[in-house]
Amino acid sequence: MKDVKERGNLTGVTEFIFLGFFNHPELQGLFFLIFLVVHLVTVLGNLLILTAIRINPVLHTPMYYFLSNLSFLDICYTSTTVPIVLVNFFQEKKTITYEGCLSQLFFLVIFAGSECVLLAAMAYDRFIAICHPLHYPVLMSNRVCAYLAAGSWMCGLVNSMTHTGLTATLTLCGPNQISHFLCDIPLLLKLSCSDTSINEVALYVASATFGLSPCLFTAVSYTLIISAILKIQSAQGQKKAFSTCASHLTVVLIYYGTINFNYDRPSLGYSLDVDILASVLFCIVTPMLNPIIYSLRNKEVKVALRKLCKGYIFPSDSSGQIHS
Template identity: 50%
Template sequence: MDRNWTNHSSVSEFLLLGLFWKPQQQQILFVLFLIMYLGTVLGNLLIILAISTDSRLHSPMYFFLSNLSFVDLCLSSTIVPNMLTNHIQSSQTISFPGCLTQMYFFILFIVLDNFLLAVMAYDRFVAVCHPLHYTTKMTHQLCALMVTGSWGIVNVHALLHTLLMAQLSFCADNRIPHFYCDVNALLKLSCSDTHLNEMMIHTEGVLIMVTPFVFILVSYICITTAVLRVPSTKGKWKAFSTCGSHLAVVSIFYGTIFAVYFSLSLTHSAENDIAAAVMYTVVTPMLNPFIYSLRNKDMKGALKKIICINVFSFQQ
């Protein structure tokens, strides 16, 4: 594989220039990102552990949540450890195969996050709009099929763009103004024809990112319509509360993308790209466990049980 890539490019490694570009900010940013990454790992692992060990949480909603936590953990781990290691070693380099590998896993997990949010929106739609048929509709087989189907589609998507990138030539400039191997940054460095890559990004890439968002939007329109038909205020609040955590995560995920890439399009810059990337690769994966645990009594109970058991075992 390495030989094939070498034949297409005279560049054997790239320099990741993003994030730690100002010496006076390096130590502060390093500590901040280390703390956020450790929080991401701990928070998401606790969510997965709580769901797997507490029988009360063995339902479709928590099954999807455990998958989301796993994907968030993997997404952050694809980017942050390499960035922190490079800082410790005073190195900015990443090999050509390593760069493409990182790009593949970044595309995989960021799009899979998108798909899982859509799957969770469908789960909330069934829970609110068809509560009496929830158990018959949201079967274990359907839940497993939706998750495995998402993994399959996203794997093909990530592999497509990675293989297209591997066919390009990189001749001279190897400096990436980012803290990971971003697709757009790599395309700008290529000295070969990138029309096919750009066409696939603007067609298949946009379609696979927009479709889950539209699905989420339609689901919440149906949920809102159903909730408004509920006569009592208490009933409306109870129905909306079942969607609160998911809606908060969706708002943060898509709000970041829209705020940076659309609202700030007139003043688009590398700093805006990096700010957006930090939000959905570091901040959002860290916040998701807190959002779901703080708003959910069953989740808080399961987490307290795990913590108490571990503290008791440690004291013994």
């Protein structure tokens, strides 16, 4: 089952065999259908959010600027994993090349790291909007928003280049079986027959920098936000203030909850099926939920989506313009 080649005096793996999902051959058809539907809903939902924000001037604000970045990240993130899983459902041998595995790892780490930082930037935006509303136009100017978004992507890129470069230096002697449906750093470290101490240190540093730090920053931001909301005298004012951050808070709780369940739980006592389920929740289900949450809990997004659908299906006039 091994496909290997000689690298000097060492044996190197040239392809990997995925074992995840494929140990239940009687459910292959059902799994394929579920993954296909979820992927289509994810891509379509996030594309609708992107388009609605793009064409509606009312949504040209920092909060929706960050949301458009989040939607684009979610499309990229799910498209890195799901297509190859769908293809493998029809393959007798569920494989990915060594180069393909590193490429998938590279993009997964970029998008995951960028999203962690971007969610923290969105929490900062909500903190300024609620706790310092008079200074909001200055503190969240177009330039600041662009810097925060670009910084999120840059953090993800630097983190990904570091981990992918370190992973590429590992000597993988086999076996070439990955008990999963994707390539991830801990999985490849288990297959290495060389020293992985530097890789493990890099993982700990990345977890603290791109996982724990944004999570703590977001938690502190929302502690201050909730404290400020509770000081508002009228119940209507409290409801209005909380509604501006409810969608983001829901997304944050789901994202950090699934990522912690996926990476920060003890490995002992869990079966392959539980490991697969944890990754499905984080990599596939969460990107699908984000546009649903924002469209259901955000009145402005619902109005923009309604106008978008009416504009394409029932144009308001011969010029194709949509009137408020």
